[in-house]
Amino acid sequence: MKCLFVSARSCCVLLDPEGDYYAREPRLLRLNGETLNESEDRSVISLFGLWPDTEYRLQSFRGDAPGEETVFRTLPETCTLNVRRFGARGDGGHDDTPMIQAAILCCPDGGRVLIPAGHYRVTPLFLKSHITLELQKGACLQLCTDRERFPVLPGLTRTTDEKGEYLLGSWEGNPLDSFASALTGIGVRDVRIIGEGAVDGCAPDGDWWQDHRRIRTAFRGRLLYLRDCEDITVQGITFRNSPAWNLHPCFSRSLDFLNVRVEAPADSPNTDGFDPESCSGVRMLGTVFSVGDDCIAIKSGKIYMGRTYHTPCENVEIAWCAMLDGHGGVTVGSENAGGVRRVRVHHCFMRGNDRGLRIKTRRGRGKNAVVDDIRFEHVRMDGVKVPLVINCMYYCDPDGKTPYVQSREKQPVDDGTPTVGEICFEHVRAEGCQACAGYVLGLPERPVERLILRDCCFAFSDAAQPMTPAMANGMESCLRRGLVLKYVDQVILDHVSVRGIKGPLTETESVNSITETD
Structure with a gap:
């Protein structure tokens, strides 16, 4: 048990670091000896109605295990x-x-x-x-x-x-x-x-x-x-019920979002849950999303902003959250011209999303559009149609379907060419998949540099329906396919299994190196 944040009137506490949004076991909570909740089932909780400049002792009990406690003092006011x-x-x-x-x-x-x-x-x-x-x-x-x-x-x-x-x-x-x-x-x-x-x-x-x-x-x-x-x-x-994006910090630093709820109808337009843009030092903990677009979309602007300000979105932690519905659980881009790096998503639960981790970029985002060091760890998915998508030919913007963006032929590397570096999936459990376990479409002239999947299990729904896994021209419909990998430099698969698959574990095109370990 760990205190994550204290104000004059509230605190936020991590009860179960090994749970996802939901704790592994319900807990009885007592604050200064008084029972707060006899069956708290979340991993991260917030307490309100506290008095300023006051010491509190929070105790947590689960089953027959010894109790845990943390002592904190609220701030003055x-x-x-x-x-x-x-x-x-x-x-x-x-x-x-x-x-x-x-x-x-x-x-x-x-x-x-x-x-x-x-x-x-x-x-x-x-x-x-x-x-x-x-x-x-x-x-x-x-x-x-x-x-x-x-x-x-x-x-x-x-x-x-x-x-x-x-x-x-x-x-x-x-x-x-x-x-x-x-x-x-x-x-x-x-x-x-x-x-x-x-x-x-x-x-x-x-x-x-x-x-x-x-x-x-x-x-x-x-x-x-x-x-x-x-x-x-x-x-x-x-x-x-936001008019557009819900939470949009831009060029900001040291941001905490704790035990927030973000809600919008499934058919509401552009109602992304959380869009940090060119921000650094961001924590999103213990939050629930159910929206009409991406639950979280990490961004850094289009080409003008990337070239002018060179400000990446970096050092982002997303943990103990629940992404319920939405186009993507956690998305990077497509506005990533300033770069996105050092993102860690861990101990989260995703249910009913179209895609789990979704990286969107395209030619024209620029040489500063470097997406690197993106890590998905200890994530549980239920009914996510495609757990992993990396799409370097995303057809957004007025020119999104032009040959410059969509050509499968190798193009000259220029100031508009983006980069996808290392992407890592570890300890991921995905049940109820539909289209494929993962779909990666790099650029012929600049393949995805490194893709790592370690200790990952994917299982397909008995009622799976075909769908196109990524938004790009000429995209084939997929049903119960494994990992479809195109234009990737290095792939490392360490203890990866797929249940209910139709076909091989991997389907590759222009993959330079692939290492598989059972």
Whole structure:
């Protein structure tokens, strides 16, 4: 048992490091001698309603095993500002934006803005450094559906001396005008957003998902947007029904997302759960996703951002999470022009996703688009159609289906050529697969450098249906196939098994070296 995070009013604790989202056994929990839960079944939990500057002792018991405990002390707090005292009504009808924004702006360093139970109709709120924003259980920020009342974040503004630029808005890897988000942080530091409340984008009640590709004033906002922020923790909050991506930190550092829930209908457009873009030092722990697009998509911009800022997304940990439905469990790209490296996904559970680990890139992303050191460890999948996909010919963007992107002939290596380095799958158990265990399509001129699968077991569903495993031109439909590997330099298979397969374990084309160990 380990304490992962402590604030003045909350803490986050790892109960079972060897579980996935679900602990191996339920546990009885006691806090300072009082029973909290007699059958806690999650590996990572959060506690709220704590007092500042107070010592707590948390005990955990499972079966007949000896109990475990951890002792922690909450942080001090300067004061609490209740938004009701600022005039917020929380009745779901009145506009509570100015009242809540006033409380945020008036909060002193080390203070807390408290949003008690109620339904608060708001337009985008802007965060401030060195505060805690707490949404108590039963509190819900409900985003207004009238986009004419939303501020727009300009994508790119030239500096006064015309030698630089100032970026605010963003859309799919480019600096483009976008609406502000329900919670917007620009250059803020040391912020905690905690509690058992919710942020509801109310997208089904407006026109955000209708004719969603048409730009009306600006691109759609998110539920949480962080730009150039540092030391941010989001804990316990439920995010649902976002106009577009749910959580989008951009060019930010030292970010923790703990015991969050992200929800959107399966058919909702562009409702990715979590999209860290050109960020470093990111932890996503104990979170549940059920969305209409990728659960997690790790990004670093398109070619302009990659060439101009050279900022990878790196040092990302995703652990003890549940990805329930969604196009991809964890996706890298396709906007990865700044590179993505040192990503570790471990002790997670995926159910019903189209793909488990999904790497998407293409010609034109650029020489800085290096995807390397991506590790999947101790991951359990149930009903994931294709556990592993690496696609270097992803047909996104207006030119995505042109010969430049889609040609299977070797092209000149140039400033637009991306790289996929080492990808590692270890201790993965996947039941209920359908199309294939894995599909890898590198580039003829730059093959995937190294693919490692170690101690992995795949099993196909008896009711498996054929599907195309990757989004590229000329992609064949697959059903119960093993590992389909095209344009890979080195493949290492160490104790890999596939049950219910039709055909060989591996089908290779232009693979330089393959090593198999039983």
